[in-house]
Amino acid sequence: MFVKVGSIIAAILAWFGLSFLFPETILPGPFQTAMVLADNFANGDVFQHLFATLWRVMGGLALAMAIGIPVGVLMGVNRFAEKTLDIWVMVALTVPSLCYAIFAFIWIGLNETAAIVAIGLTSAPSIAINLWEGVKNIDTRLFKMAKVFNASRWVIIRRVLFPQVLPYIMASLRFGLGIVWKITVLVELLGRPDGVGFELFYWYQLANMQQVLAWTLLFTIVMLFIELVILQNMERKLFSWRPKVKI
Amino acid sequence: MDKGISIKGLVKDYPGHRKGERGQRVLNGLDLSIADNEFVCILGPSGCGKSTLLNTLSGLDNDYSGEVRFGGQPVGRNGKPPVKMGYLFQDPRLLPWLTAERNVDFVLENSDVPKSRWAEIKNHYFSLTGLEAFRDHYPHELSGGMAQRLSLVRALSIEPDVLFMDEPFSGLDELTARRMRVDLLDIWSRTGKTILFITHNSYEATFLADRVVVLSQGNIREEIPVEVPRPRHYDDPALFEISKQVSANFIAAAEEAERARLQPQAG
Numbered sequence: 316m317f318v319k320v321g322s323i324i325a326a327i328l329a330w331f332g333l334s335f336l337f338p339e340t341i342l343p344g345p346f347q348t349a350m351v352l353a354d355n356f357a358n359g360d361v362f363q364h365l366f367a368t369l370w371r372v373m374g375g376l377a378l379a380m381a382i383g384i385p386v387g388v389l390m391g392v393n394r395f396a397e398k399t400l401d402i403w404v405m406v407a408l409t410v411p412s413l414c415y416a417i418f419a420f421i422w423i424g425l426n427e428t429a430a431i432v433a434i435g436l437t438s439a440p441s442i443a444i445n446l447w448e449g450v451k452n453i454d455t456r457l458f459k460m461a462k463v464f465n466a467s468r469w470v471i472i473r474r475v476l477f478p479q480v481l482p483y484i485m486a487s488l489r490f491g492l493g494i495v496w497k498i499t500v501l502v503e504l505l506g507r508p509d510g511v512g513f514e515l516f517y518w519y520q521l522a523n524m525q526q527v528l529a530w531t532l533l534f535t536i537v538m539l540f541i542e543l544v545i546l547q548n549m550e551r552k553l554f555s556w557r558p559k560v561k562i
Numbered sequence: 563m564d565k566g567i568s569i570k571g572l573v574k575d576y577p578g579h580r581k582g583e584r585g586q587r588v589l590n591g592l593d594l595s596i597a598d599n600e601f602v603c604i605l606g607p608s609g610c611g612k613s614t615l616l617n618t619l620s621g622l623d624n625d626y627s628g629e630v631r632f633g634g635q636p637v638g639r640n641g642k643p644p645v646k647m648g649y650l651f652q653d654p655r656l657l658p659w660l661t662a663e664r665n666v667d668f669v670l671e672n673s674d675v676p677k678s679r680w681a682e683i684k685n686h687y688f689s690l691t692g693l694e695a696f697r698d699h700y701p702h703e704l705s706g707g708m709a710q711r712l713s714l715v716r717a718l719s720i721e722p723d724v725l726f727m728d729e730p731f732s733g734l735d736e737l738t739a740r741r742m743r744v745d746l747l748d749i750w751s752r753t754g755k756t757i758l759f760i761t762h763n764s765y766e767a768t769f770l771a772d773r774v775v776v777l778s779q780g781n782i783r784e785e786i787p788v789e790v791p792r793p794r795h796y797d798d799p800a801l802f803e804i805s806k807q808v809s810a811n812f813i814a815a816a817e818e819a820e821r822a823r824l825q826p827q828a829g
Contacts, residue, residue, distance in 0.1 A: 460655040463620055463647070464669040464720070474668065478659045556659040558702040 343525045352529040365537065368499055368510040371427070375434025376488070376495045382435065383442025383491070384484060390443070391450025404447075408440035412498045413505075420506040430502050438494045442487045449483030482554060489546050496538055564633035565645055565723040565756045567596040567619065572628035574614050574780075588614045589626070590780035598633070601750060601757045603767035605808065606777035607816035612760045615777075616726050619758070620649060632724065646673070648722030648755075650730040654709035656701040662712050663688075663697040666719050673720040687715040690749065707738035714742075718749065727759040731766065740796065743769060751792065764812050768805035769794060776808065778815035779822060786811065 327345050334344030343351075355361050386404070390397045416433040423429035453476070461471045503512025511534045518526035574589040588611045596602050606612050617623040619630060624641025631637075635644040656665050663684065670680050688694045691711045701709055710730060717725060731739040743766060750757060761767050767774045774786045786808055790800050 456651075456653070456655055457657065459622060460649070460651065461668075461672075462622060463649040464716075465642075465672045466668075467672075470672060475657065478657070554659075556661075556700045556702075 340522065340524055343528060347525055348528045348532060351525045352533060355526075355529060355533075361533070364510055364514050365533070367507070368496075368503065368512065368534070369537070371430055371434060371499045371503070371507075371510065372492070372496050374427075374431040375438065375499060376491055378431060378435025379438040379442050379491055379495060380484075380488065382439040383487065384446055386439070387443040387446025387487075388450050388480060390447040391453070397447070404440050404443050407436070408444070412437040412501060416498075416502045416505050425506045427507075430499075430507055433502050434495055434498050437498045438491050441494055442491045445487040445490060446480070446483050449486070450480060453479045485546075485550050485553065489542060489550075492538070492542065492546070496534075500534075563645075563723070564598050566598040566600070566633060567594075567724065567756060567758070568629075568631045568634075569594045569619075570629040572615070572618065572626060572630065574611070574618060574623075574626040588780055589618070589628075591628070592781055594775065594782065596756055596758060599754050599756060601747075601759065601770060601772045603759045603761055603771035603774045604777060605761060605764060605767045605774055605812050606783075607812070607819045609819060610777040610815065611780045612777060613728060616728050616758070616760060619643070620647060620726055643724065645723040646720060648717035648720060648725045650710075650713055650717050650725070650727040652729045652732060654701065654706075654713040656709060656712060656716075658701050661698050661700055662693060662704070662715075665701070665712065666716050669716050669720055675720055683719050683721070684715075687718050691715055691745065707734050707742070710734060710742065714746070714749075718753070721753075722755060724756045724758070727757065729760055729762060732762060739766075744796065746770070747792070747794070764809040765801075765805045768801050768808050769796065774808050776811040776815055778818050783815050783818075784811045 330345050334342050334347075336342075339347070386400060390400050390404075412433075415437045419429040419433035419436070423432060457475050457479075458471055461475045466475070499510070500512035500515065503510035504516040507513055511530055514530050515527055518530065570593055572589050572592040573587070575585045575587050577585045588609075590611075592611070592615070604612050604615065614623070618626045618641075621637065621641035621643060624637070629636070630643075632643045632645045637643055656662075657668060660668060666684055666687075667680070670677075670683075675683065684697075688697060691714060693708060693711055693715060696704060696708060696712075701712070704712060710733070714730075731742050734742065747770060759767070759770060764774075768788055771788050774788060775782055776784045776786070786804065788801070788804050790798060790804070794801065
């Protein structure tokens with residue numbers, strides 16, 4: 316804990332020091348950035364933009380998981396599915412996220428659905444790959460045990476397969492979140508009239524570095540909160556049965 | 563109810579892995595009957611068909627020919643025995659995300675033991691195996707011996723008519739294994755079950771069994787009755803004498819297997 320707080324203070328000090336070397340229009344210091352951020356909260360529509368973005372992040376992540384998890388699990392347990400799908404997962408992974416965004420906006424229209432589809436499709440392949448690798452590590456001996464003790468197919472799926480896949484689903488949720496929010500900002504810049512990405516692009520066009528940094532800072536803090544406080548606690552609760560690793 | 567097992571003409575082939583590769587006959591017309599409440603140990607070198615025998619009897623593998631009956635009744639369509647079956651694997655095979663007690667509940671839920679009796683059954687076997695204090699522990703918090711004890715509790719909790727044991731003590735240190743063998747005989751003498759126990763250890767087989775069956779190349783090489791009265795003592799010289807005979811048979815079976823492997827296959 317002390318180490319973490321210490322490193323954050325050191326980073327802010329470094330930023331503070333560096334800001335003296337550059338003009339304000341290129342690198343504003345931490346205090347100015349914080350002031351701009353506070354100003355935005357006081358008289359702006361920060362929450363409207365932030366929630367618009369968070370909504371797209373959640374929607375896109377939900378879509379990515381809905382596609383990625385079944386595909387990944389299927390590829391992990393079935394040889395035929397693995398052989399047919401692996402090339403397509405690679406293709407889907409290779410297509411740049413900008414292309415998904417352009418296709419979605421042209422084919423679906425400049426609306427929320429298109430934004431979420433673009434975000435979901437971009438991150439689904441990474442999640443599928445994550446699950447695919449994970450499912451290969453499943454302990455199949457436990458299925459044999461369950462079968463010998465008369466468990467039905469459904470019981471085996473729910474009580475023996477699912478608990479083994481769950482850690483990989485959680486890992487891909489965290490990993491997926493990291494990808495999704497970066498894509499969301501890009502999609503917003505391209506085709507939405509609000510959100511953090513829109514604001515970033517707007518201030519970039521006006522060459523207002525203070526605002527650009529203020530929005531970057533805000534969004535990073537919010538995402539770190541989700542990752543470190545919400546998801547990590549969830550994981551700790553779900554996987555309390557695991558042995559603690561001491562190094 | 564009769565819980566004996568009768569096996570007639572059991573044949574099991576494994577297909578070759580590659581095209582054109584010859585398959586392998588693992589069980590070659592095996593005949594064996596095990597009486598109600600009998601404790602039979604199966605001994606044999608690797609590849610003699612021991613594990614395959616358990617797989618076919620337990621219904622994990624029902625791609626075989628021949629006839630298997632439990633208490634005179636044939637196996638069901640799914641290959642499952644028509645009697646209640648408990649199973650001990652070489653490794654404990656516990657569900658790592660469930661506590662010791664929940665692991666036992668898992669098999670109880672899939673059995674026909676009424677829920678009203680679960681508490682009593684669990685109390686009984688947890689205290690019998692000395693695991694009373696570990697009911698809320700997760701498997702990774704148990705030692706190897708305790709985990710295997712827990713898997714014994716799990717197998718016994720459903721009150722099986724037949725108990726299949728696949729080298730259950732081979733991964734334990736000798737002292738723990740010895741204690742478990744004594745405990746197993748104690749439990750068996752009190753509850754009465756038909757037990758089929760597979761092992762590599764000729765003294766273990768002799769100490770435990772009413773009858774030791776030595777397998778060689780998919781069939782019975784020798785059946786050695788152990789007519790030493792129970793309760794038995796671990797260091798009884800009479801057991802040592804019989805175990806020598808078992809050992810000699812086991813070694814001969816291993817040599818036969820070695821010769822068969824080196825011989826070029828005809829046809």
